[in-house]
Amino acid sequence: MMADERGRFITLEGAEGVGKTSLLPFVRELIESSGVELMCTREPGGTPLGEDLREVLLNSDHAIVGKAEALLMFAARAQHVETVIEPALAEGVWVLCDRFTDASFAYQGGGRELGVAQVAVLEQWVHGYLQPDLTLLLDASREASLARMRRRREVDRIEREDELFFGRVRQAYRQRAVDYPDRVKLIDANPAFEQVCESAAAVLTDALGDWEAQSVLRQ
Ligand code: Z5A
Numbered sequence: 001m002m003a004d005e006r007g008r009f010i011t012l013e014g015a016e017g018v019g020k021t022s023l024l025p026f027v028r029e030l031i032e033s034s035g036v037e038l039m040c041t042r043e044p045g046g047t048p049l050g051e052d053l054r055e056v057l058l059n060s061d062h063a064i065v066g067k068a069e070a071l072l073m074f075a076a077r078a079q080h081v082e083t084v085i086e087p088a089l090a091e092g093v094w095v096l097c098d099r100f101t102d103a104s105f106a107y108q109g110g111g112r113e114l115g116v117a118q119v120a121v122l123e124q125w126v127h128g129y130l131q132p133d134l135t136l137l138l139d140a141s142r143e144a145s146l147a148r149m150r151r152r153r154e155v156d157r158i159e160r161e162d163e164l165f166f167g168r169v170r171q172a173y174r175q176r177a178v179d180y181p182d183r184v185k186l187i188d189a190n191p192a193f194e195q196v197c198e199s200a201a202a203v204l205t206d207a208l209g210d211w212e213a214q215s216v217l218r219q
Pocket of ligand 1: 014015016019022023044102107196
């Protein structure tokens with residue numbers, strides 16, 4: 001990569017329990033092995049304000065209405081984009097983010113049924129100029145996700161929703177891959193972890209190759 005180039009912005013997405021958090025160190029290592037400086041972050045969170053909002057969103061007992069939930073997600077995101085993500089990218093640092101705005105389209109747009117148009121208005125306002133360069137979207141059956149979730153910590157506020165909610169979340173996520181095929185790469189997360197890593201590696205290797213070629217052409 002040329003010294004004065006912007007960093008690349010890569011996001012990891014998928015419904016709860018699909019294995020994003022498990023995959024993150026593998027993705028991190030693969031990207032770093034290409035020689036770039038990489039920063040890992042997450043949403044909601046990534047800043048002191050964002051982490052406080054995460055606590056409210058996931059662990060408070062408030063009955064938060066869908067619109068308030070969407071606005072809180074985007075409040076955390078506005079702080080995150082302006083103070084962390086954008087400055088890093090501008091300095092040439094690559095950013096790997098565990099969830100970003102595709103999650104708002106899936107959970108608030110789909111799960112809470114606010115719709116794509118409402119979420120798109122917030123997206124445009126908060127970071128209309130910024131989109132991930134690549135999104136790895138892990139997709140697994142609800143049975144597989146549930147079985148994996150049972151193996152870990154207690155459930156948070158959103159995870160207490162019903163099956164219809166999670167059906168809409170998965171459908172909305174899959175629609176993102178249909179609507180943005182060049183950016184959002186659907187990865188089958190049903191198989192064993194090693195196989196999921198292989199699929200993610202194939203997608204990443206392709207993207208890294210394309211970006212390297214673009215970088216060489218610009219020199
Ligand atoms: N949210 C939102 O609503 N709107 C937004 O805009 C944003 C977020 C940004 C926080 O997400 C919540 O915020 C989330 C969406 C909402 N709520 N829900 N529900 P989070 O990312 O912090 O939390 P999470 O979705 O619950 O993710 P997680 O806890 O990090 O789960 P995961 O990353 O998908 O899974 P994991 O922890 O990597 O794996 C779970 C277990 O399965 C673990 O024991 C693994 O060892 C095992 N595992 C993983 N992969 C495999 C395979 N392939 N086979 C077998 N076992 C596996």
